[in-house]
Amino acid sequence: MSVLRRMLSGEQLRVFLPLIAAVVGLAWYTEYHRDNFVAWTNLENILLQTSVLGIVAVGQTFLIATGELDLSVGTFAGFSAVLAATQVVDGRSEFISVVVVLIVGAVVGAVWGVVVTALRVPSFILTLGGLSVFQSLALVRAKNSPVPVRGYFEWLRTGDVLGLRTPIILLIAVTVAASLVLRYTRFGRQVYATGSSEEVAYLAGLPTARVKIVAYVISSVLAAIGGLVLMARIGSGDPRSGGGLELRAIAAVVLGGASLAGGRGSAMGTVLGVFVLGVVQAALTFLDVNDSWSDSVFGGVLIVAVLLTAISDLQRGSNARPNALTALFQRRRTPETRSSSTAPTSET
Template identity: 50%
Template sequence: MSSNSLTRASSTETGTAAEAGVAVPTRTPARLQFTTVAAARSIVPLLVVVVVLSWVTGSQNPAFLTSVNAQNVLAQVAVLGILAVGQTFLVVGGQIDLSVGSLVSLVGVVAARCFADGWSTPAVVVLALAIGAATGLVWGTAVALLDVPPFILTLGGLSVLGSLALVLSDNTPVPVRDGLSSWGFGTWGPLRTPVAMLLLVVVLGALLLHFTRFGRTTFALGSSRSTTFLAGVPVKRHLVLLYVGNSTLAAFAGLLMMARIASGDPRAGLGLELSVIAVVVLGGATLAGGRGTVVGTFAGVLVLGVVSASLTFLQVPGAFQSLVSGGILVLAVVATALAERRAGGSGTAGWAGALRRSLPRLKRT
């Protein structure tokens, strides 16, 4: 079957590709309007949460509502947001990568040691991105060619990469004096550098996922890998590209993390993989694949960022903050599973859709 015979992928309200395959024709104004509406529906509930939390916290501490604090919140979640954009592509394609947190730590340690040895900034950046791309190439090749389950593969990768970071750092943070300091503390016009980098990655990611042939293929792959393969799409190559892109973004996030904390900390990325999955699911994606938006993921990042900042401003103990973040992840995953069971693959997906569909039943009981 040739690619010309494919039908154009259609999405549900959160961007589902059609079971029949992926289309690759040029994007039409109708498709642009549909994608915009779908993204808006997935992020509105999240934006409501952000506004309400901001208002409640601001009423207790007016400093929370200042532009300075807004940039502080975005800078704090910049690494998480960059990781989440890459993970969105994987989840939409029916994949997952649990090793990104350890890769962030490893890249930070390697970069810090290179700076300590006198390497130039361009050389360190190239090496870090190469480490990320090579890691993604290994994961993608194992998944695409050897059919290794991505969950098991990257869970093992989490342990391997984390152990390498500990070995290379002698289990202690490697200090960095000047390397990439402008990334962590500089500005791009009115924006702090981490904020500008985050927004740039979000915009480019949204354009790539929602308005290109690559993005449409990713949606179709997540909806039905076998159907996409039978349609003549190079599925294995696309899987490898997804993992390479995700790990390269993770390496970039590792450099940004190192710049922000001025050291290569082997534990800097500890637990990030769970937060990444949380924000992707909060943004309307389903772990079964075929659904998700970059804008929705960014809204999920904002929710976790505002929740964390609000709890800090309200002087809530750190242990309780972790409890809240974990609770959000559990709620999002469970609600998304309920949405899948009730919608049967159609209708509004995600935790917000599940909540809306649950309300009538609750009223009847």
């Protein structure tokens, strides 16, 4: 209970309550006009539909918290789906296929991180190019058509643990693990400090380059896992299946209270943002709203979220960053740290 109270206090509480209120209000309105919207079968379907987006968005949270982003995660998820599908079709075991996909994800993330930190290449431009590269590689690997995997990865598609489907279990596990890492580990504090002010964090002795590289690795590995879930759910490795996933992931992270400038964000907030988007989409379907309005509603929700975040920052005087750095310095005021941080002391 004390852990839950700490995770739902202060800044996070101000973010979570409006999201929860939005979900409850929209669910009540839809249920009032159409029955069975809040039935467990429908809620489970919403969780299944958003599981891939949630897993990818949690990975994007690490990057955005450091002040970076990755626009290639959507097409990389599609490429991962194709890679796993072609592996099993070629006769390799499911285990080997999963391992290969995860290794490729780690390598891709490491490459992005090294290029961004060592060469100072803007992540927006770099990963925008990666978006096109992975889309092309997926099409080439799949020979421009989906690769069926019927009979494979049944444990990932229809598996059941304690009454919950495997994709939902994976989403919960990823969210809990990411929340614990960001909230209670040294690496998590370094992520926020790097995003708050990379220069100050570097002068404080933090390995900012390594933090960003690890964040890219985490994001790419989770995108690969999302691709595996996507492949299992649709029953094929579709090279076009991940299109647009990156923008919705960024939207969910921002909706969950993160700042694109870095220094703020949480896995739980991100998943709540994902669930809001899922509930909105499901409500539009239940209410028989024309599909043409879907993108408009999605864009409107994102605009409102950005505006509310900006207004909140103005009201607080943008105190979040100094607070994060102050906490960091307080944690690092040990004899060993003081002896190695004379440079930043003289600077201030």
